Amino acid sequence: MTTQQQARPADTGPGPSEREARTVAEAAREQEWTRPSFGRELFLGRLRLDLIEPWPTPGAPDRAVGEAFLTRLADRLRTVDGAAIERDDRIPDEVFVSMAEVGAFGMTVPTAYGGLGLTHLYYLRALALVGSVSPSLAALLSAHQSIGVPQPVAMFGSAEQKRTYLPRVAAGEVSAFMLTEPDVGSDPARLATSATPTDDGSGYLLNGVKLWATNGTVASLLVVMARVPATTGHPGGITAFIVEADSPGITVEHRNSFVGLRGLENSVTRFHDVFVPVANVIGTEGRGLKIALTTLNTGRLSLPALCVGNTKWALATVRGWGAHRVQWGRPVGAHEAVATRIGFIAGTAYGLESMLDLCAMLADEETNDIRIEAALLKLYASEMAWRVTDDVVQIRGGRGYETAASQAARGERVVRAEQMLRDIRINRIFEGSSEIMHLLIAREAVDAHLAVAGAIIDPEANRQEKLRAVGRATGFYAGWLPTLVTGPGMIATSYARYGELAGHLRYVERATRRLARSVFYGMARWQGALERRQAVLGRIVDIGAELFAMAASCVRATAERDVRPEGVELAGIFCRQARVRVDALFTALWSNSDASDRSAARKVLAGDYLFLEEGVLTEEDDRPWVATWEPGPSTKPDRRRRIPRP
Secondary structure, eight states: OOOOOOOOOOOOSOOSOHHHHHHHHHHHSOOOOOSOOHHHHHHTTOOOGGGTOSOOOOOHHHHHHHHHHHHHHHHHHTTOOHHHHHHHTSOOHHHHHHHHHHTGGGSSSOGGGTSOOOOHHHHHHHHHHHHHHOHHHHHHHHIIIIISSHHHHHHHOOHHHHHHHHHHHHTTOOEEEEOOBTTBSSOGGGOOOEEEEOTTSSEEEEEEEEEEEETTTTOSEEEEEEEEOOBTTBOOEEEEEEEETTSTTEEEEEEOOOSSOTTOOEEEEEEEEEEEEGGGEESSTTOHHHHHHHHHHHHTTHHHHHHHHHHHHHHHHHHHHHHHOEETTEEGGGSHHHHHHHHHHHHHHHHHHHHHHHHHHHHHHTOSOOHHHHHHHHHHHHHHHHHHHHHHHHHHTHHHHSOHHHHHHHTOOOOOHHHHHHHHHGGGTTTSOHHHHHHHHHHHHTHHHHHHHHHHHOTTOOHHHHHHHHHHHHHHHHHHGGGGTOOGGGSTTTTGGGGGGHHHHHHHHHHHHHHHHHHHHHHHHHGGGGGGOHHHHHHHHHHHHHHHHHHHHHHHHHHTTTTOTHHHHHHHHHHHHHHHHHHHHHHHHHSSSHHHHHHHHHHHHHTTTGGGGTTSOOOOOOSOSSOOOOSSSOOSOOOOOOOOOO
């Protein structure tokens, strides 16, 4: 084996053009819609409740298996000291062994390969349960199964890969996913890690550095994204590889530390001439990003599960504190300033759980395409959980800012509010920051429009392509626009079967059509420049998320009203809160400070407002804002942590 080329170091210069970067991302996007999608229909102005009702429910066998596992898992979690993980910045070896013994590393692995074969619904409930004890442990299990080896191998791996690797991860071996690099986040066009075919054709040599690899210090199996050069016999492109973490040439150079999730094992990992056999390619060359994005369609549900668990914890906390803490002769929860926050937390808990359960069960049924719904849920849950947790800190006052250890030392009941605030914050960044999620979802929201009219606004399209697009667009809009004028939401008797929630669904139907009209107005007003109106696109996506949450809550509450009648009340509470937010977002679409904000940003970046920075001392540091790396063997000690096998 010989190295044919070395990877280039991370480049802090311009790199690929903006158009080239978009082309790479677009090529990786799923472009076909072979199954119906509630979210896609929503952005087209159609409230398709038939796609989310009857409310899905797990079958009796799946329910029995799932409930039994949750019981076993809860018993095992009672032996886990979450405070010790937070204090020591480390998940103890015995916790790894314990979780492996109960099957927590194989929750999503099919039973044929030694896993538990849980449905998405029970897997997500298990993650929420783990997160209530230790968010760091939940993040480890989530990264291992949702984006690590189990999911991509189960979905895209060969029969031999499944037989080889799935039993290992189900038994307790930890896996990690490695895409991010020092200069590569959500822009895969800049990916620098290379996978060079060997001269004898037996495999590839990996060279590069990966940043922020969750589980990277403890994993024995890695999914690594690397760029294969296009040569004769090799189509090339970004490719997914299964890599043994003990392979020669791999060095864990650093364990990263964060504001929260202090037990998280997250690494900087270097690859130098690491041999990977051809048999370890997942799928085929060039399909790496598509595999990653497809995996994330359901893998993204794990973070909302942790957000739902956090919101349930928040509700329990403010219930106890609000009833027992007395100020000015009344429990603090009885004062309106606090009561409105408690009401927000209760409504949000119901709305988020409704969205999560719906997405999980739709994923289990495999009848709908949930790529938009899962992305909306990830975005919405991470944002709302942050607001909820911040409210808990505020309601708790000084105690909300005090550490759990300090509270315990004073002899008071321990409430981990400040830790939970630190731990939950990363979910707005993990697996696609909120800003990136807005853009990804917005791209899907305008997909139908680009399909018929994209060439009209494409600067590289020729005259014939533009003329054909005009014809397609004329036919599409002639039939579509009239459907946005009126609908069931304008008829007082519509949705009567939903009882007192009918009015909220009529609002959702009207708002859905209004949302679609807003998308069309934006396309007509800005045409190709709409993609740069990211604040506008963000508001459009946020409206869609609120409407999806309202619909899910109403359908769930109606389906469960005989066994849980209080759900109707909670759905109503949530919908009233959501309507206030939706109305504000619609107003902000066309009445906002976006233009002056953009101008201010340009001047800040140009140094026009430097006087505003006077009077403070900033860090004196001449190191680069984005670290670079040089190809070659590592010069640092290996910080890999060896986890005992169960």
